[in-house]
Amino acid sequence: MTDPRPRVVLVDDHRLFRSGVRAELGDAVDLVGEAETVAEAIALVRSTQPDVVLLDVHMPDGGGIAVLTAVAGDAPSTRFLALSVSDAAEDVIGVIRAGARGYVTKSISGAELADAVRRVAEGDAVFSPKLAGFVLDAFAVGDAPVVDEELDLLTAREGEVLRLIARGYAYKEVAKELFISGKTVETHVSSVLRKLQLSNRRELTRWATARRLI
Amino acid sequence: MLPQPAAGIGDAPRPVPDPGLRGAPGSDPEPLAVPACDAVVVTAALPAPALHRRFYRATQGRALGGVATGLAEHLGLSPVVLRIAFAALTLAGGAGVVMYAAFWVFVPQRDDAGREGSEGRGQMVALGVLAAGGLLLLNSLGIVSGSSSLVPVALALAGLAMVWRQADASQRSRWRASATGPRGLTRTLAGALLLAAGLAGFLATRGQLGAARQGLVSTIVVVAGLAVLTAPFWLRMTADLRDERRERIRSQERAEVAAHLHDSVLQTLALIQKAADDPREVARLARGQERELRGWLYRPAGGSGGQFAAELERVAAEVEEAHRVAIDVVVVGDCAADAKVGALVAAAREAMVNAAKHSGVAQMQVYAEVEPTRLLVFVRDRGAGFDPALVPADRLGLAQSVFGRMERNGGSAEVRSAPGEGTEVRLEAPHD
Numbered sequence A: 001m002t003d004p005r006p007r008v009v010l011v012d013d014h015r016l017f018r019s020g021v022r023a024e025l026g027d028a029v030d031l032v033g034e035a036e037t038v039a040e041a042i043a044l045v046r047s048t049q050p051d052v053v054l055l056d057v058h059m060p061d062g063g064g065i066a067v068l069t070a071v072a073g074d075a076p077s078t079r080f081l082a083l084s085v086s087d088a089a090e091d092v093i094g095v096i097r098a099g100a101r102g103y104v105t106k107s108i109s110g111a112e113l114a115d116a117v118r119r120v121a122e123g124d125a126v127f128s129p130k131l132a133g134f135v136l137d138a139f140a141v142g143d144a145p146v147v148d149e150e151l152d153l154l155t156a157r158e159g160e161v162l163r164l165i166a167r168g169y170a171y172k173e174v175a176k177e178l179f180i181s182g183k184t185v186e187t188h189v190s191s192v193l194r195k196l197q198l199s200n201r202r203e204l205t206r207w208a209t210a211r212r213l214i
Numbered sequence B: 001m002l003p004q005p006a007a008g009i010g011d012a013p014r015p016v017p018d019p020g021l022r023g024a025p026g027s028d029p030e031p032l033a034v035p036a037c038d039a040v041v042v043t044a045a046l047p048a049p050a051l052h053r054r055f056y057r058a059t060q061g062r063a064l065g066g067v068a069t070g071l072a073e074h075l076g077l078s079p080v081v082l083r084i085a086f087a088a089l090t091l092a093g094g095a096g097v098v099m100y101a102a103f104w105v106f107v108p109q110r111d112d113a114g115r116e117g118s119e120g121r122g123q124m125v126a127l128g129v130l131a132a133g134g135l136l137l138l139n140s141l142g143i144v145s146g147s148s149s150l151v152p153v154a155l156a157l158a159g160l161a162m163v164w165r166q167a168d169a170s171q172r173s174r175w176r177a178s179a180t181g182p183r184g185l186t187r188t189l190a191g192a193l194l195l196a197a198g199l200a201g202f203l204a205t206r207g208q209l210g211a212a213r214q215g216l217v218s219t220i221v222v223v224a225g226l227a228v229l230t231a232p233f234w235l236r237m238t239a240d241l242r243d244e245r246r247e248r249i250r251s252q253e254r255a256e257v258a259a260h261l262h263d264s265v266l267q268t269l270a271l272i273q274k275a276a277d278d279p280r281e282v283a284r285l286a287r288g289q290e291r292e293l294r295g296w297l298y299r300p301a302g303g304s305g306g307q308f309a310a311e312l313e314r315v316a317a318e319v320e321e322a323h324r325v326a327i328d329v330v331v332v333g334d335c336a337a338d339a340k341v342g343a344l345v346a347a348a349r350e351a352m353v354n355a356a357k358h359s360g361v362a363q364m365q366v367y368a369e370v371e372p373t374r375l376l377v378f379v380r381d382r383g384a385g386f387d388p389a390l391v392p393a394d395r396l397g398l399a400q401s402v403f404g405r406m407e408r409n410g411g412s413a414e415v416r417s418a419p420g421e422g423t424e425v426r427l428e429a430p431h432d
Helices: A015-028 A038-048 A063-071 A091-095 A108-122 A129-139 A157-167 A171-178 A182-198 A202-209 B033-043 B068-076 B081-089 B095-106 B119-139 B152-175 B180-204 B209-274 B279-298 B307-321 B339-358 B396-409
Strands: A007-009 A028-034 A053-058 A079-084 A102-105 B326-332 B363-370 B374-381 B412-417 B423-430
Touching: A007 A015, A007 A038, A015 A028, A015 A063, A015 A108, A028 A038, A038 A053, A038 A063, A053 A108, A053 B374, A063 A079, A063 A091, A063 A182, A063 B374, A079 A091, A079 A108, A091 A129, A091 A182, A091 B152, A091 B180, A102 A108, A102 A129, A102 B412, A129 A157, A129 A171, A129 A182, A129 B326, A157 A182, A157 B363, A171 B412, A202 B396, B033 B374, B033 B423, B068 B095, B081 B095, B152 B180, B180 B423, B209 B279, B279 B307, B279 B374, B307 B326, B307 B363, B339 B396, B396 B423
Parallel strands: A007 A028, A007 A053, A053 A079, A079 A102, B326 B363
Antiparallel strands: B363 B374, B374 B423, B412 B423
């Protein structure tokens, strides 16, 4: 690979927003294409097989989740980073459960976005403080019966990592705070992401069914 | 009522009120207009006769169709007077019945959704008077002569009253958005049957049934022919009516959205254009508007159960407004707000204000978690930071309002900071 920059496809139905993201990302990524509808996005992802798709959650015809489900399996090395103006829990959890590797809000700065794209391209998960809060909420020790120990509970360490992220700590700061390596933080976050996608905890199911995602 | 602008736009920073005084903030759509709102509710709960000068048939306190009660309300008289007048007119030749029936048909009911008048014996008596009057009227007109045709005519009148009453009842139940149900349909059908039986009996007693049968057959044939002939027209008309109704609902919704956007988003955009050379002001306006619009779009329909999260978000919004900073609030769990929670929220507010004033950055993160036995709040910024050991004693902000407040309420506060590394205030309060 000659160009070390991640190859990125940008999917958003607002032209204004796309041009803003394009300008903010600048040379940090290799932008190989843009799509403004779900159908365009599906075709583009299949044909270009990018490293990362920046995916708008809210679009006509099903939004980001429709793209994720349509290309599932067609682009095995492509990773998705959801971008949204919405902070509604069901949107966030829904798009993560459909397979996105991370979630950031559209108000994120250009540098932070470029960093998030790079991390997703490397296979890590990107959690915003808001997403970390939702996950803690969903996995909070509550009345929900635990069906699968391995998937339905966060380990103490994962909880600590998520709490620090929710408090606004960057991964590096989390690592320093907990005296662990940055790679270990990534591992914990990826593990949480996997649980989030596979667990059938009641709260997750409820959010998903409310949006008819299952 | 139009939605209020963003909680706090153009709103001077207020001291945190005693949480006990506030109801559930999430379920209170007009937090700024509580007294006015109460007054409106009170007037709406009264019958308010002065407001309704139009003549409606009453749906409560009525004896039969609500004509007398409605007319009494309209004229400012006692319903009893009008009832007596109707009865007197009825017995004096039956004119009262004609008047009453005409009012019943042509005067609309008042739309008092949710309230149901008493229907019982009084109504039966009224029906009896009305029927007697009707018979008298028919008698005086020479239509009914002799007692043999009295029964069928009474039967027909009873059926008619039943159908009319049911028509009123189904209109009221439409207002209440509840289906009329099979019972209403049964009543209507029974009424229609009674009417038909009565009419048939009337004709039979007069020996005109045979002639009527022939007339009836030809009438049915003509009506059926007309129905077939005009069916496309009727179908089109009902479809048009339905479309028009749907379009009206849609345009009402659109008008509501437009009104909200006008009051909020368009106003803010105008302000932003005026303040275009002040990036911080633009950011503040945009953020306040974003918060307001987000609340409007995603506000939970049922209102939130706990108030801690809502209180914390409210004070964060106030600090954002007053100090032109951006505060991201993440709350895990929620609980009801009592005095201790109020103190915690007030201390958190002070920590936010402190960060806004001294950190030198316009961004901070607030994280709160409700645990079974304690509440935790973290206020973090990535600003200048300071050495907590070197804070001069006269800088009372953090010491008094944060530490003092927390300790008085059985909690604790802790500050972690170093020059250049930002500041994090950790607040902990016991919770049961």
